[in-house]
Amino acid sequence: MEKIDEQFAMPACINAKSKPSLFCPGCGESMILKHLGGVIDNEKMQTKTTLAIDIGCTLLAWNYFNFDIIQTHHGRSVPVAVGYKMSRDKRLVIALMGDGGAYAIGLQSLLHAAFRNNPILAIVINNTEYSMTGGQMAPTTIPSEVTSTSPIGKNASCFGPAFHGPELVRQIANPNAYIARGSVSNPTILEKMISKAIKNQIDGNFSMIEILSICPTNWKTDAKGSFEFLSKLENIYSLGEIIKNDKKDN
Amino acid sequence: MTKKTTKIVLAGEGGQGIQTIAKILSLALEKTNCSVSYIPQFGPEQRGTPSVAFIQFGDEPIYYSQFSTADILVVLRKRALVSIDRFIGPKTEIVFDSSTIPRRIIQQNNKYVFGIPATKLAEEKFKSKSLNLIVLAAISKRFFDYPKNALWEIVEKQLYKKFAKNPEIEKNARDAFDFGYEFELENKNYSKAEFDVASGIIIKKNTQRTAVIIPKYCKGCGICIEKCPVDALSFGKTLGVFGTPVPEIDLDKCIACGNCFRYCPDSAIRVVKK
Amino acid sequence: MEKKFITGNEALVLGAIDGGAEMFFGYPITPATEILEGWIGKSLEDKNLQYLQAEDETASGFATIGAILAGKKAFTATAGVGHVLMQDPVSMAENERLPFVGIIAQRGGPSTGTVIYSQQEVDLAALGGNGDGLRIVYSASNAAEAYELAAKIFSTAWKYRFPTFLLSDGYLGKQKTTSEFKKPLKPYPSEKILKESVEKPVHLRNCFGSEEEFAEVLKKNIADYKEIISKVAECESYKTVGAEEIIIAHGSVAASAKTAIDELRLEKIKVGLVRPITIRPLDCRAMLSVLRKAKRIYIIESAFEQFARLVIYKMPEIADKTKKMFKPAQGISPDEIIQLVKNNQ
Numbered sequence: 093m094e095k096i097d098e099q100f101a102m103p104a105c106i107n108a109k110s111k112p113s114l115f116c117p118g119c120g121e122s123m124i125l126k127h128l129g130g131v132i133d134n135e136k137m138q139t140k141t142t143l144a145i146d147i148g149c150t151l152l153a154w155n156y157f158n159f160d161i162i163q164t165h166h167g168r169s170v171p172v173a174v175g176y177k178m179s180r181d182k183r184l185v186i187a188l189m190g191d192g193g194a195y196a197i198g199l200q201s202l203l204h205a206a207f208r209n210n211p212i213l214a215i216v217i218n219n220t221e222y223s224m225t226g227g228q229m230a231p232t233t234i235p236s237e238v239t240s241t242s243p244i245g246k247n248a249s250c251f252g253p254a255f256h257g258p259e260l261v262r263q264i265a266n267p268n269a270y271i272a273r274g275s276v277s278n279p280t281i282l283e284k285m286i287s288k289a290i291k292n293q294i295d296g297n298f299s300m301i302e303i304l305s306i307c308p309t310n311w312k313t314d315a316k317g318s319f320e321f322l323s324k325l326e327n328i329y330s331l332g333e334i335i336k337n338d339k340k341d342n
Numbered sequence: 343m344t345k346k347t348t349k350i351v352l353a354g355e356g357g358q359g360i361q362t363i364a365k366i367l368s369l370a371l372e373k374t375n376c377s378v379s380y381i382p383q384f385g386p387e388q389r390g391t392p393s394v395a396f397i398q399f400g401d402e403p404i405y406y407s408q409f410s411t412a413d414i415l416v417v418l419r420k421r422a423l424v425s426i427d428r429f430i431g432p433k434t435e436i437v438f439d440s441s442t443i444p445r446r447i448i449q450q451n452n453k454y455v456f457g458i459p460a461t462k463l464a465e466e467k468f469k470s471k472s473l474n475l476i477v478l479a480a481i482s483k484r485f486f487d488y489p490k491n492a493l494w495e496i497v498e499k500q501l502y503k504k505f506a507k508n509p510e511i512e513k514n515a516r517d518a519f520d521f522g523y524e525f526e527l528e529n530k531n532y533s534k535a536e537f538d539v540a541s542g543i544i545i546k547k548n549t550q551r552t553a554v555i556i557p558k559y560c561k562g563c564g565i566c567i568e569k570c571p572v573d574a575l576s577f578g579k580t581l582g583v584f585g586t587p588v589p590e591i592d593l594d595k596c597i598a599c600g601n602c603f604r605y606c607p608d609s610a611i612r613v614v615k616k
Numbered sequence: 617m618e619k620k621f622i623t624g625n626e627a628l629v630l631g632a633i634d635g636g637a638e639m640f641f642g643y644p645i646t647p648a649t650e651i652l653e654g655w656i657g658k659s660l661e662d663k664n665l666q667y668l669q670a671e672d673e674t675a676s677g678f679a680t681i682g683a684i685l686a687g688k689k690a691f692t693a694t695a696g697v698g699h700v701l702m703q704d705p706v707s708m709a710e711n712e713r714l715p716f717v718g719i720i721a722q723r724g725g726p727s728t729g730t731v732i733y734s735q736q737e738v739d740l741a742a743l744g745g746n747g748d749g750l751r752i753v754y755s756a757s758n759a760a761e762a763y764e765l766a767a768k769i770f771s772t773a774w775k776y777r778f779p780t781f782l783l784s785d786g787y788l789g790k791q792k793t794t795s796e797f798k799k800p801l802k803p804y805p806s807e808k809i810l811k812e813s814v815e816k817p818v819h820l821r822n823c824f825g826s827e828e829e830f831a832e833v834l835k836k837n838i839a840d841y842k843e844i845i846s847k848v849a850e851c852e853s854y855k856t857v858g859a860e861e862i863i864i865a866h867g868s869v870a871a872s873a874k875t876a877i878d879e880l881r882l883e884k885i886k887v888g889l890v891r892p893i894t895i896r897p898l899d900c901r902a903m904l905s906v907l908r909k910a911k912r913i914y915i916i917e918s919a920f921e922q923f924a925r926l927v928i929y930k931m932p933e934i935a936d937k938t939k940k941m942f943k944p945a946q947g948i949s950p951d952e953i954i955q956l957v958k959n960n961q
Contacts, residue, residue, distance in 0.1 A: 094614075096543060096545060096552075096554055097543070098543070098556065098559075100543075100554050100556075100612060101554060101556065101559075101603060101606065101609040101610060101611055101612035102609030105814075106609065107817075111558075111559050111608065111609065112390070112558065112559050112561065112583045112608060113390070113608065114387045114390040114391070114825075115390065115607060115608075116387075116388050116389040116390060116561075117357075117389065117561035117562055117563035117584070117586070117607075118561070118563030118564070118565055118607060119607050120607070121607075122607035122608060123605060123606075123607045126606075126607065126609060138814055139812070139814050142810055142812070144682070147823065149388075151386065151821070151823050152386075152387065154819055154820075154821040154823075155819040155821075157817070158814050158815075158817050159812075159814055159817050160810035160811065160812060160813075160817050160818045160819075161817070161818075161819050161820070162685055162810060162820050163820060163821040163822055163823060164678065164681075164708060164822075165678070165704055165705070165707075165708050165822075168674070168675075168678045168704070168705070168708075171670065171674070171675040171676075171678035171679045171682065172678045172679070172681055172682040172685070173682060174668070174675075174679050174682060175639075175641060175668070175678065175679030175680060175681065175682025175683040175684075175685075175686075175690065176682035176683065176685055176686050176810075177682070178639070178666060178668065178679070178682070178683060179639065179682070179683045179686035179687070179688045179690075180686045183812070200671055200672065200675070201671060201674075201675050201678075204670070204671040204675070223388060224386060224387075224388060226388070276605075279604050279605070280604070308563065309388050309389055310388070314564060315563060315564040315565045315567065315568035316568050318565075319568065385825045385826060386823055386825060387825065391825060
């Protein structure tokens with residue numbers, strides 16, 4: 093029987109000293125990081141992993157794992173990861189970011205890393221708003237969704253509809269890039285995606301996983317309501333591996 | 343030297359409604375035609391750090407929100423004490439939640455230390471999250487002798503959205519508010535600090551499984567309860583790190599499906615098969 | 617000593633390589649582009665030299681940081697608005713005490729200005745970003761010095777862990793002259809900053825929860841910075857013996873001033889030059905020992921007040937006897953300097 097201590101309910105590579113974490117009660121990101129840790133343990137990659145984190149709620153992960161973590165600037169975890177991976181190409185290099193870091197301020201770097209096939213793993217946490225600053229509208233906010241900067245609901249004709257990031261990246265990424273969308277509603281499949289993405293990096297390719305996540309604090313939902321809204325999002329943002337859309341208009 | 347402003351600090355756990363108290367109190371003071379300043383303490387986190395509010399009021403315009411020593415200090419959780427003990431001076435009048443904080447850890451040499459077992463009262467007498475209204479009413483009466491109905495009017499205006507959802511909520515809130523208003527603050531014989539975060543690890547076993555729950559990690563999000571397919575989990579009496587209830591498990595119902603472990607964001611629960 | 621007929625930008629590339637540089641990240645921008653292209657040319661001959669032409673200057677700066685964290689001597693080179701964008705990554709390096717190295721080819725500003733020349737990026741290099749300017753900034757005045765300093769900035773950065781810059785400019789970068797190049801000193805070694813340990817992981821952050829917590833970090837950084845001033849600050853005195861008038865200038869303007877001084881001295885006008893090699897931190901002790909004796913001081917720069925402000929803040933005692941010549945984004949020829957001095961006789 094395993095030892096029962098503070099580490100009992102978390103993967104070994106997670107830093108028990110960082111608990112209780114600064115993530116809100118019910119935060120999807122904290123769930124995601126736990127599963128990322130689980131995969132890193134299963135793949136025995138703890139000694140080989142370096143994590144670059146964005147500003148936003150991901151900054152709260154600064155001491156989450158028992159391996160090197162570098163907190164960067166908003167939208168900048170990808171270029172830091174790119175420079176680091178170029179220098180230490182045998183390591184597993186992960187860039188973690190949210191909706192803003194991936195699809196607003198950091199979109200340029202994400203696209204170019206995919207375009208160049210830089211062999212990093214970009215993990216994007218999509219909860220359809222900018223959480224740390226109080227729940228503002230993001231590119232991923234769905235039409236009519238209320239946020240603090242769309243108080244009467246996102247007007248898609250002014251601000252665009254739901255932003256499909258992985259689909260966009262797929263269009264310019266190397267064919268060998270692994271691009272997928274998971275959800276905290278199914279952590280088991282999520283772990284499989286992470287595992288595949290890691291193998292893809294070892295093979296020398298870019299990987300990206302967007303993960304639909306919950307934010308009870310800014311969604312102002314309880315546990316039940318959070319997963320209900322998540323279900324709604326899964327109808328708009330389809331789960332699974334993203335294939336390139338080669339259809340041409342005739 | 344004349345005292346220019348009265349300086350108030352309020353501190354508690356995020357989610358306890360400290361800022362609501364501060365907002366309503368500052369609006370109430372503003373109505374008495376004095377100058378008021380209110381600023382919440384803010385850091386990067388949305389939740390997870392103690393919630394602190396700073397209020398000043400006086401006759402002259404107030405230009406600067408920060409100060410060094412509080413005249414009145416209200417603290418509702420042990421964890422929040424660390425954030426605000428630097429504002430306690432020898433003359434500071436302190437109001438603390440005696441059901442969560444033992445008297446002995448508040449400054450020993452302060453004369454003016456008043457207790458109110460607000461958490462116990464809220465939990466046992468009033469169903470909803472009425473803790474903040476109990477405290478608001480008690481301190482408004484004690485320090486400012488603020489007229490009860492005038493204060494309630496401001497509460498109504500601030501919380502009308504919540505009240506509109508359910509008339510029960512408004513009734514409960516009013517009862518808690520009235521109770522707090524009449525409550526005689528404890529000056530000695532303080533209540534016992536029984537509503538505090540549980541320490542240690544809760545281990546429950548039967549012949550087939552072992553369940554482990556770690557209260558100091560549990561933030562009371564309720565996701566494990568939501569995701570349990572057999573309703574083996576429900577909120578219990580033990581308190582977690584933010585003073586919110588921690589789930590307890592019925593091992594007979596539990597099928598060790600792994601969902602609670604799978605979904606808990608804080609690594610606070612896990613069941614293993616033997 | 618080796619004699620070469622090369623441009624300042626070519627000298628900068630050679631200096632960086634001889635200073636131990638391994639990786640370059642950049643984006644084309646006049647008049648720094650030759651540094652990017654020159655490095656790429658060298659990387660074809662030497663497989664140890666790596667580079668990435670990134671999508672913009674911001675990405676270049678952050679990729680430079682990524683490589684630095686891995687223990688590589690990485691650097692960037694930029695100019696003008698690219699230098700403005702660079703403040704995003706440099707602020708992070710300043711906060712986290714990372715040995716960020718950048719070569720700045722100054723051009724007319726603000727905004728796109730000119731692609732030609734200025735000394736208007738002094739404030740940006742010394743005090744840019746959203747911090748208190750804990751940076752080390754050198755200013756090269758000719759190709760030989762550009763070579764020497766391009767090597768030195770890596771050692772300075774890795775030894776003291778403050779963002780370190782070398783100011784150059786369009787004239788210096790593109791001018792081809794015969795110069796004698798001194799072999800640089802043995803480079804100070806780099807090391808991995810993310811140490812890849814599981815027992816003692818490195819958790820580097822730049823965001824703090826409270827004023828008190830961050831105040832401790834800043835206090836330490838400022839104390840460290842103050843301590844290195846005497847080790848890092850450098851200046852040159854040129855023909856200051858017996859000088860009644862002293863010119864204070866840096867970079868290309870100092871080179872112009874030297875020519876002017878040579879001529880003025882021939883006409884028996886006793887003028888000399890104090891030339892900061894580090895414009896931040898300034899070598900105030902050495903400078904003051906000369907400046908105190910002067911009857912008149914001239915501060916001359918191709919900018920409006922930037923260099924003068926740095927100097928006078930640190931040495932307020934010279935303010936009363938100082939005359940200033942500001943020619944933002946314009947070259948200052950020796951004739952103009954001669955005229956300035958003569959007009960004040």
